[in-house]
Amino acid sequence: MSDSLADSLFLKALRREPVHRTPMWMMRQAGRYLPEYRQTRERAGSFLVLAKTPELACEVTLQPLRRFRLDAAILFSDILIIPDAMGLGLGFETGEGPVFARPVRSAADIRNLPGLDPVSDIRYVMDAVTLIRRELPADIPLIGFAGSPWTVATYMIEGRGSKDFRLAKGLLYSEPEAAGELMNHLADITADYLLAQVEAGANALMIFDTWGGVLTPDHYRKFSLESLQRITDRVRSKAPEIPVILFSKGCAAHLEALAETGCQGLGVDWTLNIGEARKRVGEKVALQGNLDPVVLNAGPEAIRAEAAKVIESFGPHPGHIFNLGHGINPAVPPDHVRVLVEAVEEFSRKPEKGSPANGV
Amino acid sequence: MSDSLADSLFLKALRREPVHRTPMWMMRQAGRYLPEYRQTRERAGSFLVLAKTPELACEVTLQPLRRFRLDAAILFSDILIIPDAMGLGLGFETGEGPVFARPVRSAADIRNLPGLDPVSDIRYVMDAVTLIRRELPADIPLIGFAGSPWTVATYMIEGRGSKDFRLAKGLLYSEPEAAGELMNHLADITADYLLAQVEAGANALMIFDTWGGVLTPDHYRKFSLESLQRITDRVRSKAPEIPVILFSKGCAAHLEALAETGCQGLGVDWTLNIGEARKRVGEKVALQGNLDPVVLNAGPEAIRAEAAKVIESFGPHPGHIFNLGHGINPAVPPDHVRVLVEAVEEFSRKPEKGSPANGV
Numbered sequence: 001m002s003d004s005l006a007d008s009l010f011l012k013a014l015r016r017e018p019v020h021r022t023p024m025w026m027m028r029q030a031g032r033y034l035p036e037y038r039q040t041r042e043r044a045g046s047f048l049v050l051a052k053t054p055e056l057a058c059e060v061t062l063q064p065l066r067r068f069r070l071d072a073a074i075l076f077s078d079i080l081i082i083p084d085a086m087g088l089g090l091g092f093e094t095g096e097g098p099v100f101a102r103p104v105r106s107a108a109d110i111r112n113l114p115g116l117d118p119v120s121d122i123r124y125v126m127d128a129v130t131l132i133r134r135e136l137p138a139d140i141p142l143i144g145f146a147g148s149p150w151t152v153a154t155y156m157i158e159g160r161g162s163k164d165f166r167l168a169k170g171l172l173y174s175e176p177e178a179a180g181e182l183m184n185h186l187a188d189i190t191a192d193y194l195l196a197q198v199e200a201g202a203n204a205l206m207i208f209d210t211w212g213g214v215l216t217p218d219h220y221r222k223f224s225l226e227s228l229q230r231i232t233d234r235v236r237s238k239a240p241e242i243p244v245i246l247f248s249k250g251c252a253a254h255l256e257a258l259a260e261t262g263c264q265g266l267g268v269d270w271t272l273n274i275g276e277a278r279k280r281v282g283e284k285v286a287l288q289g290n291l292d293p294v295v296l297n298a299g300p301e302a303i304r305a306e307a308a309k310v311i312e313s314f315g316p317h318p319g320h321i322f323n324l325g326h327g328i329n330p331a332v333p334p335d336h337v338r339v340l341v342e343a344v345e346e347f348s349r350k351p352e353k354g355s356p357a358n359g360v
Numbered sequence: 361m362s363d364s365l366a367d368s369l370f371l372k373a374l375r376r377e378p379v380h381r382t383p384m385w386m387m388r389q390a391g392r393y394l395p396e397y398r399q400t401r402e403r404a405g406s407f408l409v410l411a412k413t414p415e416l417a418c419e420v421t422l423q424p425l426r427r428f429r430l431d432a433a434i435l436f437s438d439i440l441i442i443p444d445a446m447g448l449g450l451g452f453e454t455g456e457g458p459v460f461a462r463p464v465r466s467a468a469d470i471r472n473l474p475g476l477d478p479v480s481d482i483r484y485v486m487d488a489v490t491l492i493r494r495e496l497p498a499d500i501p502l503i504g505f506a507g508s509p510w511t512v513a514t515y516m517i518e519g520r521g522s523k524d525f526r527l528a529k530g531l532l533y534s535e536p537e538a539a540g541e542l543m544n545h546l547a548d549i550t551a552d553y554l555l556a557q558v559e560a561g562a563n564a565l566m567i568f569d570t571w572g573g574v575l576t577p578d579h580y581r582k583f584s585l586e587s588l589q590r591i592t593d594r595v596r597s598k599a600p601e602i603p604v605i606l607f608s609k610g611c612a613a614h615l616e617a618l619a620e621t622g623c624q625g626l627g628v629d630w631t632l633n634i635g636e637a638r639k640r641v642g643e644k645v646a647l648q649g650n651l652d653p654v655v656l657n658a659g660p661e662a663i664r665a666e667a668a669k670v671i672e673s674f675g676p677h678p679g680h681i682f683n684l685g686h687g688i689n690p691a692v693p694p695d696h697v698r699v700l701v702e703a704v705e706e707f708s709r710k711p712e713k714g715s716p717a718n719g720v
Binding site: 170270302 | 574
């Protein structure tokens with residue numbers, strides 16, 4: 001096997017080319033379920049120091065790849081880095097998650113938001129990307145990422161995580177024009193941020209629309225899908241060779257519309273069968289997913305059975321990247337990940353060219 | 361206008377008979393957004409005392425009907441009353457929500473769960489129902505309710521609310537047989553509980569499957585839909601005249617399957633257009649929904665515009681009960697509810713028989 005990106009199973013699957021086994025990686029694969037991550041995190045002192053120190057971000061990005069045969073690395077960072085760089089004052093309160101000191105609550109707040117030059121204003125992410133790309137095996141692609149404008153805006157408006165998104169959704173109803181400006185502003189910054197990651201060494205891009213699923217269909221189209229389209233257009237015009245994966249969690253209803261954006265791949269959560277998703281999007285895009293992450297907390301038997309179901313559901317078509325339907329959770333024993341990686345390889349391996357189909 | 365249930369717009373709409381305007385009620389209409397509710401709640405001392413004292417439960421059930429022209433009342437109670445009566449030790453921690461002292465974590469725990477005779481073991485609910493029915497205007501139906509077995513089980517297993525339902529979903533993967541027994545056990549108790557409410561005076565029934573949407577399609581069918589079917593069958597065989605409404609939040613993908621259960625109505629959250637939902641279920645069931653509850657926090661203009669959209673989306677067909685797509689939230693100003701009630705009446709009113717279609 002050669003060791004260049006030309007042979008990357010992940011990139012081939014994204015282009016919907018045939019592969020001899022289904023490539024896989026896991027959302028949040030660099031994370032708290034790994035003891036070595038917890039150690040580095042402790043050494044850093046805080047999550048933000050970890051994310052903002054290129055050497056440490058590089059170290060935790062590589063950790064899961066040293067343990068498991070994963071087919072892609074993803075930059076260790078956070079979707080709230082952009083509003084932090086805009087001066088909203090990001091902090092993490094214990095047991096509370098991210099909190100912004102200066103949330104955005106009105107049309108005036110939106111119009112006062114600064115612009116951003118990602119290359120200079122978020123230098124540490126670009127440095128981390130370059131460092132990771134240098135340290136990674138040459139045949140393993142590095143995924144750069146950002147949050148979707150709507151998802152990032154929910155935190156900017158609420159000031160923290162939310163259950164009902166009363167303030168963020170409220171702004172869409174009461175100030176639709178200013179809300180639209182916010183999404184456009186964030187979309188343009190996000191596109192530049194992603195392009196800067198490409199410039200620094202990222203080989204593919206992913207956009208996480210974690211909270212698209214809390215919107216009405218009208219608002220989803222207007223405030224989330226449109227801004228995803230805007231980013232995808234801008235990235236495609238500047239870096240047409242870089243594949244983009246969109247992941248709108250809880251948005252099974254909008255799969256066809258997402259496939260029309262011109263992206264190369266769509267993330268699929270666990271609430272729909274990936275085989276049905278494949279039929280619905282046809283030949284348009286590759287699909288990434290969709291094991292229920294909680295399966296990894298169950299025993300090896302359940303892990304193997306459920307992995308087999310996902311692979312069978314997708315069927316013998318090109319264009320599948322195995323992944324979880326959401327991030328891996330901190331309580332997963334690392335050994336369970338090994339069981340999954342081996343199961344995906346075992347159940348998806350195609351007979352070698354020239355070998356008998358039923359050969360032993 | 362007569363004052364008997366025969367003329368109830370809510371019951372007519374549930375039977376998909378023509379009505380001169382769209383009936384409406386609101387999930388959690390007896391709740392914290394009302395100052396008189398907060399007063400009664402304070403007088404009770406705790407939420408559980410409020411729910412377990414028939415006179416107080418009756419009082420808060422009636423409060424929203426004194427303020428607004430709503431077309432149905434719903435029993436004030438809680439979906440966790442059943443596991444509380446099974447001895448799990450329900451408490452409410454400040455800022456934390458419901459907590460069970462003795463959660464159900466294993467197959468052995470499940471097999472040790474007691475049976476329940478709702479009439480004697482949850483007497484206070486039946487007393488509340490009888491009292492409310494006596495105090496309610498004769499033409500206003502009273503809706504009895506329960507949680508779905510899956511939704512109730514999530515709290516029994518997790519011991520509290522959850523974000524990822526790791527323990528509850530984990531049990532479905534690791535102990536599918538015992539989990540199936542738990543759902544059957546809860547379904548039978550829930551059916552008896554609902555039938556006891558009918559016996560006590562309830563005129564319609566609703567089952568809240570708040571967490572059905574966190575399951576894979578396979579698990580949804582096996583652990584949530586099947587138990588909803590089991591309840592619906594049992595209620596229909598004993599009380600065929602009582603309409604049943606099923607509400608599986610976040611389950612737009614399963615609408616057709618839910619319509620096949622033999623229920624009379626389906627709740628529809630705000631993540632799909634109710635007009636599309638109507639086309640998908642055809643002539644099978646009435647639909648109840650689906651205004652985004654956050655609209656009520658916005659101003660009168662947004663409330664009127666969004667109410668009009670829901671009514672237009674459903675179109676001039678029989679079988680619509682206007683409602684929110686989820687419970688009303690505590691921050692809604694009561695005056696905004698009045699705006700909504702008036703808007704629904706204005707936008708849904710059909711010309712009187714014999715009056716000119718374009719008359720002034």
